[in-house]
Amino acid sequence: MNNTFENNKLISVFMGFETYPDIIDDRTMAYDVGDYIKFADNSTNENDENIFHPDDMQFHKSWDWLMPVVRECRVISHSKDENWEAVESMALNGSINKTYNAVIKLIKVHNRRCFIAQNAASI
Numbered sequence: 001m002n003n004t005f006e007n008n009k010l011i012s013v014f015m016g017f018e019t020y021p022d023i024i025d026d027r028t029m030a031y032d033v034g035d036y037i038k039f040a041d042n043s044t045n046e047n048d049e050n051i052f053h054p055d056d057m058q059f060h061k062s063w064d065w066l067m068p069v070v071r072e073c074r075v076i077s078h079s080k081d082e083n084w085e086a087v088e089s090m091a092l093n094g095s096i097n098k099t100y101n102a103v104i105k106l107i108k109v110h111n112r113r114c115f116i117a118q119n120a121a122s123i
Contacts, residue, residue: 004054008057011107014072017032067091073103074088077110081106083102
């Protein structure tokens with residue numbers, strides 16, 4: 001599997017998208033982007049409307065896809081978070097590729113922090 005597939009899957013889980021078996025390959029999951037992603041072009045998508053396989057998602061290519069994720073990153077970050085500052089800086093500079101990569105890094109750091117906090121709470 002390619003990096004974009006894994007990263008789009010990571011974003012989908014972070015955003016809390018509902019999962020469905022993919023219509024083409026029932027061994028993988030597809031995600032209902034629902035009302036989060038406006039203007040999602042599913043003309044080449046063989047799943048139902050608003051249900052996308054990670055390979056068909058456009059987080060890395062479309063601001064319409066990426067900006068709701070950027071907003072969610074802002075919600076979970078505090079103002080002095082260096083990872084949020086990187087996301088914000090890249091978005092303001094207009095580089096979708098750099099913003100996408102900064103979002104992926106922020107989500108991974110967030111997931112690690114949550115994992116550590118959950119494990120500490122169970123001790």
